[in-house]
Amino acid sequence: MKKHLTDTDINNLERFPKVNLMNSATGYKSANLIGTKNPKGVTNLAVFNSVCHLGSSPALIHFTLRPHTVARHTYENILETKYFTINQINTSIVGQAHYTAASFNANVSEFEATGLVEEYKNDFYAPYVQQSAIQIGCEYVNTYEIKENGCLLVIGAIKHLYFEDHIQAKDGFLNLEDGQTVCINGLDQYAVPKPLARFEYARPNEDIKEKTI
Amino acid sequence: MKKHLTDTDINNLERFPKVNLMNSATGYKSANLIGTKNPKGVTNLAVFNSVCHLGSSPALIHFTLRPHTVARHTYENILETKYFTINQINTSIVGQAHYTAASFNANVSEFEATGLVEEYKNDFYAPYVQQSAIQIGCEYVNTYEIKENGCLLVIGAIKHLYFEDHIQAKDGFLNLEDGQTVCINGLDQYAVPKPLARFEYARPNEDIKEKTI
Numbered sequence: 001m002k003k004h005l006t007d008t009d010i011n012n013l014e015r016f017p018k019v020n021l022m023n024s025a026t027g028y029k030s031a032n033l034i035g036t037k038n039p040k041g042v043t044n045l046a047v048f049n050s051v052c053h054l055g056s057s058p059a060l061i062h063f064t065l066r067p068h069t070v071a072r073h074t075y076e077n078i079l080e081t082k083y084f085t086i087n088q089i090n091t092s093i094v095g096q097a098h099y100t101a102a103s104f105n106a107n108v109s110e111f112e113a114t115g116l117v118e119e120y121k122n123d124f125y126a127p128y129v130q131q132s133a134i135q136i137g138c139e140y141v142n143t144y145e146i147k148e149n150g151c152l153l154v155i156g157a158i159k160h161l162y163f164e165d166h167i168q169a170k171d172g173f174l175n176l177e178d179g180q181t182v183c184i185n186g187l188d189q190y191a192v193p194k195p196l197a198r199f200e201y202a203r204p205n206e207d208i209k210e211k212t213i
Numbered sequence: 214m215k216k217h218l219t220d221t222d223i224n225n226l227e228r229f230p231k232v233n234l235m236n237s238a239t240g241y242k243s244a245n246l247i248g249t250k251n252p253k254g255v256t257n258l259a260v261f262n263s264v265c266h267l268g269s270s271p272a273l274i275h276f277t278l279r280p281h282t283v284a285r286h287t288y289e290n291i292l293e294t295k296y297f298t299i300n301q302i303n304t305s306i307v308g309q310a311h312y313t314a315a316s317f318n319a320n321v322s323e324f325e326a327t328g329l330v331e332e333y334k335n336d337f338y339a340p341y342v343q344q345s346a347i348q349i350g351c352e353y354v355n356t357y358e359i360k361e362n363g364c365l366l367v368i369g370a371i372k373h374l375y376f377e378d379h380i381q382a383k384d385g386f387l388n389l390e391d392g393q394t395v396c397i398n399g400l401d402q403y404a405v406p407k408p409l410a411r412f413e414y415a416r417p418n419e420d421i422k423e424k425t426i
Contacts, residue, residue: 003381004374007271007370019385020385026265050265052263060361094409094410095421148368149273161223161234162218172231173399176398182409185408195398198401198403199403206315
C-alpha cells in the first residue's frame with residue numbers, strides 16, 4: 001500500500017521533512033566536489049549532487065545552484081575566474097566531502113579545513129581534489145536563471161579530463177565502481193553502487209542482452 | 214597514474230567511445246521512467262537519467278532532453294497534454310526499463326511492449342508504472358532551451374507523490390534501498406546502491422557525525 005501526498009500536503013509539511021522527502025523522491029544523484037579559487041587565492045570546495053552530462057560534442061555539463069546557499073562562494077569564484085573543477089567523491093573521502101558543507105569563514109579554504117589536497121596541473125587555475133579518481137577541469141560557459149524559483153543552471157565546458165587508467169573499459173565507458181565512486185540520496189546519505197548489468201542497445205522484437213566488455 | 218584528455222582529445226574520439234566516456238565522467242545518475250499518454254490515448258514510457266530535484270517550495274523537478282532522440286514522443290506528449298509521471302526504476306524492472314529505449318513504432322505503447330503495467334489513479338491523465346515503489350505525478354511548467362547545444366531543460370511541478378509506506382524514515386527521508394531503487398552509469402549500466410552513511414549537518418570545528426534514524 002502506497003502513501004499518497006498531493007502538492008498541498010507537501011506544501012504543508014514542515015521544512016526539514018519536506019526537504020528530506022523532496023530530495024529523495026527523484027532517486028540517487030551524482031556526488032561531486034566542485035573546486036574553485038577566488039582572485040585573492042583562497043580556494044573553495046563544495047559538494048554538489050546536481051552535476052549532469054549535457055552533451056558530448058562539445059563536451060558540456062550542467063549543475064544547479066539554489067539561491068541563498070553556501071554554494072554562493074563557488075558561483076562567485078566561477079564568475080570571477082571562469083574556471084572550476086569537478087571531482088568525483090569516493091568511499092575514502094565521503095566524510096571530508098560532507099564536511100565541506102559547514103559554514104566556514106570566507107577566508108578559510110575547505111581544502112585546509114577538511115584535509116582534502118589541492119592539486120594543480122597543466123596550468124589550470126582551479127584546484128583539483130588529489131584524492132579523486134576522476135577529475136574534470138571546466139570553463140564557465142553560461143547561466144540560465146530558472147524564473148520559477150530563482151535557481152541557477154550553470155553550464156560548463158570540459159577542458160580537461162583525468163581518470164585512473166584501469167577504470168576505463170574498452171568501449172570508453174568508465175567503471176565507476178573501480179574508482180570507488182559514491183552517489184547521494186537526499187542531502188546527507190552517501191551510497192556505494194554495485195553494478196547489476198550493462199545492457200546492449202535495445203531493439204524492438206529482440207530480447208534485451210547483457211553487454212560483456 | 215591518471216590518463217589525461219584535453220577538450221581536443223575528447224572531440225577527436227569516435228562517436229561511441231566519446232559518448233560512453235562523457236556519460237560516465239560526471240558520476241552516477243538517477244534512474245527513472247517518464248510516463249505519458251498522447252491525445253489519441255497511446256501511452257509512452259522512456260528511461261531518463263537526468264531527473265533532478267529543483268526545489269521544495271514549490272516542489273519542482275527538472276530533466277534534460279537531447280535534440281533528435283527517441284525522447285521526442287515524451288516531450289510532444291507533455292506539451293500536448295501537460296502531464297507526465299516519474300517512476301523510479303528498481304532491480305526487478307531494469308531489463309524492461311532499458312527495453313523502452315528500443316525504437317518502437319509510434320502506435321506501439323512501451324508499456325505493452327515491455328510488460329510494465331499502466332496504473333491510473335486520482336484522475337491523473339498520465340500513466341504511472343505500477344511496479345515502481347516511488348511514483349510522481351507532474352504538471353508541465355516550462356522549458357528552457359540550452360542555446361549552446363539545443364538541449365531542452367524541462368521543468369515540472371509535483372502534483373502527486375506516492376511511495377511505499379515502509380520506505381520513509383522518521384525525518385521524511387526515503388530509504389531508496391528499501392524501494393530497490395537503482396542508479397545509472399553512462400547510458401547502459403544499472404547499479405544498486407548500498408548505503409554507506411547518513412551524516413549530520415556539518416558545522417565548523419565539529420567532527421562529522423553519522424545520523425542514526
